[in-house]
Amino acid sequence: MLCGDKTVDKILIKGGKQLFGEIGISSAKNAFLPILAGSILCSGNVVLHKYPKYDDVTNMVEILENLGGKKKIVDDALMLDMNNLTNFEIPKELACLTRSSIFSLGSILGRFKFAKVAYPGGCEIGARPIDLHIKGLQALNVKVVDRRGYLTCDGREMKGGNVHLDFPSVGATENIMMAGVLAKGKTKIFNAAKEPEIVDLQNFLNRAGAKIKGAGTSTISIEGVKSLHNVEYTPIPDRIIAGTYIIATVMCGGEVTLNGAKTEHLQSLISKLDNNSCKIITKGDKIKVTSSGRLNSIAKIETMPYPGFPTDLQPQIMALQTISKGTSLIVENLFETRFKHTGELIKMGADILIEGRSAVVKGVNKLYGAEVVATDLRGGAGLVLAGLVADGYTTITNIGQINRGYESIENDLYSLGADIKRING
Numbered sequence: 001m002l003c004g005d006k007t008v009d010k011i012l013i014k015g016g017k018q019l020f021g022e023i024g025i026s027s028a029k030n031a032f033l034p035i036l037a038g039s040i041l042c043s044g045n046v047v048l049h050k051y052p053k054y055d056d057v058t059n060m061v062e063i064l065e066n067l068g069g070k071k072k073i074v075d076d077a078l079m080l081d082m083n084n085l086t087n088f089e090i091p092k093e094l095a096c097l098t099r100s101s102i103f104s105l106g107s108i109l110g111r112f113k114f115a116k117v118a119y120p121g122g123c124e125i126g127a128r129p130i131d132l133h134i135k136g137l138q139a140l141n142v143k144v145v146d147r148r149g150y151l152t153c154d155g156r157e158m159k160g161g162n163v164h165l166d167f168p169s170v171g172a173t174e175n176i177m178m179a180g181v182l183a184k185g186k187t188k189i190f191n192a193a194k195e196p197e198i199v200d201l202q203n204f205l206n207r208a209g210a211k212i213k214g215a216g217t218s219t220i221s222i223e224g225v226k227s228l229h230n231v232e233y234t235p236i237p238d239r240i241i242a243g244t245y246i247i248a249t250v251m252c253g254g255e256v257t258l259n260g261a262k263t264e265h266l267q268s269l270i271s272k273l274d275n276n277s278c279k280i281i282t283k284g285d286k287i288k289v290t291s292s293g294r295l296n297s298i299a300k301i302e303t304m305p306y307p308g309f310p311t312d313l314q315p316q317i318m319a320l321q322t323i324s325k326g327t328s329l330i331v332e333n334l335f336e337t338r339f340k341h342t343g344e345l346i347k348m349g350a351d352i353l354i355e356g357r358s359a360v361v362k363g364v365n366k367l368y369g370a371e372v373v374a375t376d377l378r379g380g381a382g383l384v385l386a387g388l389v390a391d392g393y394t395t396i397t398n399i400g401q402i403n404r405g406y407e408s409i410e411n412d413l414y415s416l417g418a419d420i421k422r423i424n425g
C-alpha cells in the first residue's frame with residue numbers, strides 16, 4: 001500500500017436493528033504496534049500470538065521487513081526472525097503509513113546506534129508534534145538532526161539519563177523506554193504515560209531480557225542490558241474496539257457479550273454507561289451489555305490520559321450522545337482537531353455545536369441516513385455507530401481509515417445482527 005492510497009470500498013448500513021450475540025475482542029493495535037517496534041531490539045526470534053490484521057499493524061510489519069526482519073505467519077501467530085537486521089532507515093513511503101514509525105527511533109538506535117526515520121503518518125487529528133520524543137532522546141545523549149522531513153539520530157554516545165516529560169505522551173514514553181533498554185546505565189522517565197499498552201510493552205521487553213520497572217505509574221526505570229533474546233508473547237486485547245462494541249450495543253439496544261476483553265481497562269467508559277436504560281455486567285474477561293433504548297445524556301465527558309476517558313472513544317461516545325435524552329458537554333483535551341466527525345454527524349441530523357475543544361451535543365429523537373466520510377480512524381467508527389441507529393441508509397466512504405484499527409467492523413457488527421456490509425466503490 002502506498003501513501004495516499006485509499007480504498008474505494010464503502011460501508012453501507014441500514015439502521016434500526018438491535019444487536020444480539022457474542023463477539024471476541026482482538027489484540028490491541030496500540031499494544032501490537034510498539035511491541036513490533038520493540039522487536040527491533042531483539043537479536044533473535046519473536047513470536048507474537050493473536051496477530052490482528054489491522055492495516056496499521058500490517059504496515060508496521062512491512063517496516064520491520066524493510067529493516068531486514070523476516071516474517072512468517074503460522075495460524076494466529078506472527079513469527080519474526082530479527083537476527084539479521086541490515087538497515088536503520090525508515091523511508092518516507094513507509095513512515096507515512098503509520099505513526100508508529102517514529103516510536104521505532106528508540107529501538108533502531110538501541111540496535112544500530114544510528115537511525116534515520118522520515119516523519120510519520122497516522123490519523124489527521126491535530127498537529128501531533130514529536131518534540132517530546134526528540135527531547136527525550138537528547139536526554140539520553142543522542143544527537144538528533146531534523147532536516148528535509150527526516151530525523152537522523154546518532155546514538156554512538158547514547159547512555160541512560162533522566163527524562164521529564166512535559167506531558168505524559170504515550171508514544172514518547174514508549175520511544176524513550178525502548179531507547180533505554182540497550183543504553184548503558186539507568187534511564188528514568190518522569191511524568192510517563194500510564195496506558196495499559198505501556199505496561200504491555202514493558203512486559204514484552206522484560207520477557208525478552210530487558211530490565212524495566214514502573215510502567216503503569218508515572219515513573220518508569222530502565223536498567224540498560226547488553227542484548228535482548230528470543231521471545232514469545234500475547235499482547236493485550238483492544239480496549240477501544242471493546243468500547244466501540246459496548247457503545248454500539250447501548251445505542252442499538254439488545255444484549256451482547258464481549259469475550260476476551262480486559263474489564264479493568266474499560267472502567268472510565270463502563271462507569272459512565274451503566275445508567276438508566278442499560279446494564280453492564282463484567283465477569284472475568286466477559287462483558288455483558290444489555291440495553292433497552294435511549295439513554296439519558298451523560299452531562300460531561302472529558303478526554304484525558306489513562307485512566308481518564310480515552311480520546312480514541314470520543315467520537316463513538318459522541319455518536320451515542322447525539323441520540324440520548326438531554327444535553328452533553330464533550331471536552332477533547334488530547335487532540336485539538338479531533339472533532340472532524342461532527343460535521344458528518346450533523347449531516348445525519350445531529351445537533352452539535354463546537355466551540356474550540358468543547359462540543360455541546362443536544363440529543364435528537366432520530367438520526368437520518370446520509371453519505372458521510374470517515375475523517376479518521378475513530379471518527380469513522382463513530383459514524384458506523386450513528387449509521388446503525390439512523391433512519392434509512394448510511395454510506396460511509398474513505399473506510400481505509402477504519403481498516404487501520406478494525407479487522408472488519410462490518411463483519412463484526414453483521415455477526416451481531418446489524419444490517420451492514422462492505423460494497424465495492
Ligand code: UD1
Nearest residue numbers: 030033128129130131132133169170171172311312334335
Ligand atoms: C497514542 C495512540 C493514539 C491515542 C493517543 C492518546 C498509539 C499507536 N496511538 O498516540 O491512538 O489517541 O496515544 O491516547 O498508541 N504531544 C506533543 N509532543 C510530542 C508527542 C505528543 O505535544 O512529542 C502531544 C500530542 O500532540 C497530543 C498529546 O501529546 O496532544 C498526546 O499525544 P500522544 O500521547 O503522544 O499520542 P500518540 O502516542 O501519538
